Amino acid sequence: MADVVFKNVHKKFGDFIAVEGLDLSIEEGEFVSLLGPSGCGKTTTLRMLAGLEFPSSGEISIGDRVVNDLPPGKRDIAMVFQSYALYPHMSVEKNIAYPLKKRGVPRSEQGPMIARVAEMLQLTPLLSRKPRQLSGGQQQRVALGRALVRDPKVFLLDEPLSNLDAKLRGIMRAELVELHQRLGRTMVYVTHDQLEAMTMSDRIAVMYDKKLQQFAPPQEVYREPANRFVAGFIGMPSMNLIDGDLSQEGDRWMFRSGSISVPVGPLVADARGGEACLGVRPENLLLGEGPTPAVVQLVERTGHENIVVVEIEGGLRMTGRVPASTDWKTGETIQMSIQSEAAHVFAAGPTGRRLNIASVAVRP
Ligand SMILES: Nc1ncnc2c1ncn2[C@@H]1O[C@H](COP(=O)(O)OP(=O)(O)O)[C@@H](O)[C@H]1O
Ligand SMILES: [Mg+2]
Structure with a gap:
């Protein structure tokens, strides 16, 4: 009751x-x-x-x-x-x-x-x-x-x-x-x-x-x-929020921003293409593997893990969390990718609503 x-x-x-x-x-x-x-x-x-x-x-x-x-x-x-x-x-x-x-x-x-x-x-x-x-x-x-x-x-x-x-x-x-x-x-x-x-x-x-x-x-x-808003407010370190563009290509949706292109979806029925925001939790940024080169900007050692800030082509900065055993140095170039099945998609604007169907964004 x-x-x-x-x-x-x-x-x-x-x-x-x-x-x-x-x-x-x-x-x-x-x-x-x-x-x-x-x-x-x-x-x-x-x-x-x-x-x-x-x-x-x-x-x-x-x-x-x-x-x-x-x-x-x-x-x-x-x-x-x-x-x-x-x-x-x-x-x-x-x-x-x-x-x-x-x-x-x-x-x-x-x-x-x-x-x-x-x-x-x-x-x-x-x-x-x-x-x-x-x-x-x-x-x-x-x-x-x-x-x-x-x-x-x-x-x-x-x-x-x-x-x-x-x-x-x-x-x-x-x-x-x-x-x-x-x-x-x-x-x-x-x-x-x-x-x-x-x-x-x-x-x-x-x-x-x-x-x-x-x-x-x-x-x-x-x-x-x-x-x-909720995506960015909940979680430490905060979710990476990347502004970009959403478009339908054949039977799938793609998110693009500078050198990043990520397949996303499925999206809610009334989703439209255009300006949008991609959300990636630090644990879903895969550092050390993948097609995109990234320069290490900052490594924070919390003891049980490292929080790593990287910058990719175009100046976009993203935060990832990796095991404490990694020992990348500031200035080093590493490879990275985004775990696309765990990415979130939001409409443009500070409180843009969630556009991807939720269950798909859950990491197994
Ligand atoms: N008695 C009041 N008179 C005028 N403005 C108020 C009064 N109480 C709160 N506010 C305003 O209302 C808003 C919400 O305040 P509040 O509920 O205290 O926020 P929170 O607890 O989330 O920090 C704030 O902008 C605050 O300045
Ligand atoms: Mg208060």
């Missing part, structure tokens, strides 16, 4: 449109990330769900209830903010107890509820400390504890890990996934970090320029990006 539904939701601040025509249906118990670059409308979307902003038009429901006119306190949600927003003068225990106190939960019932959450988040030994006596990760846990203590129907999290260092972020990602599995609650998680979205989510809602671009499980977003 859908638990959270946005139906054609628009949000304007004065004349400025922040969210446009959002349709999104989140299942009960799902972990959904809203992922996109800064300013694309993620926080605004989450705040509308929380009741901190109101849609200019459209409908939002939680459970079976339309919540458009419900204040935050009546929505059975809890929100964790990027800033943690802990009360500095209160102990950890009082911070966690605060939502209970505000709702008039009797003192005698608060104790066991706080103890349960503290145990779950490993905060029990820290209950009497003040926030300033905690590390960033511990403060983040307290903010989570405050959200968890009421056992709300839906959790909303806005970039909750962005103030932590890389190692701690990794640990907290795993903890959040485990917490979600244990609680089985619906979670809506805002992030600009594709790694967080890819590793934690059941489904990712990719947003760009006020609009939802794709809503699908992580593997699908990676393998079958719905458009050029």
Whole structure:
């Protein structure tokens, strides 16, 4: 059953449109990330769900209830903010107890509820400390504890890990996934970090320029990006995106750009020739073999593999990933080819739609 539904939701601040025509249906118990670059409308979307902003038009429901006119306190949600927003003068225990106190939960019932959450988040030994006596990760846990203590129907999290260092972020990602599995609650998680979205989510809602671009499980977003924006945003290093020309030759489609010509397809029925974009993941650029000479520009050694940037005739640069055992030097000329059966084709423009039929682009 859908638990959270946005139906054609628009949000304007004065004349400025922040969210446009959002349709999104989140299942009960799902972990959904809203992922996109800064300013694309993620926080605004989450705040509308929380009741901190109101849609200019459209409908939002939680459970079976339309919540458009419900204040935050009546929505059975809890929100964790990027800033943690802990009360500095209160102990950890009082911070966690605060939502209970505000709702008039009797003192005698608060104790066991706080103890349960503290145990779950490993905060029990820290209950009497003040926030300033905690590390960033511990403060983040307290903010989570405050959200968890009421056992709300839906959790909303806005970039909750962005103030932590890389190692701690990794640990907290795993903890959040485990917490979600244990609680089985619906979670809506805002992030600009594709790694967080890819590793934690059941489904990712990719947003760009006020609009939802794709809503699908992580593997699908990676393998079958719905458009050029999603293709370029998901994946590290980014997909190579090459502008060029698409034409039908006999019974097949060819993509050409400078010295590159790649057979593609099959394409969707209404695909037309003309300007288009070829997308090639770094793992589908075959370096060291093939017909095209390429000059090595940069080799980045990550330890378990090398990221290699090459330039071909005409100045086009592409990125590939190869085993760490390769030892090409900058300036060296090597051979390369594009694994054409794994290439993606998009219509021209920043959000040009996918033109090739998806399953064919999946590498076996
Ligand atoms: N209260 C507001 N008044 C005016 N503009 C706003 C307000 N809140 C957000 N915006 C604008 O709406 C756009 C989307 O913001 P936001 O949802 O915070 O983006 P994100 O969280 O994806 O970075 C931004 O351009 C932002 O400047
Ligand atoms: Mg934001």
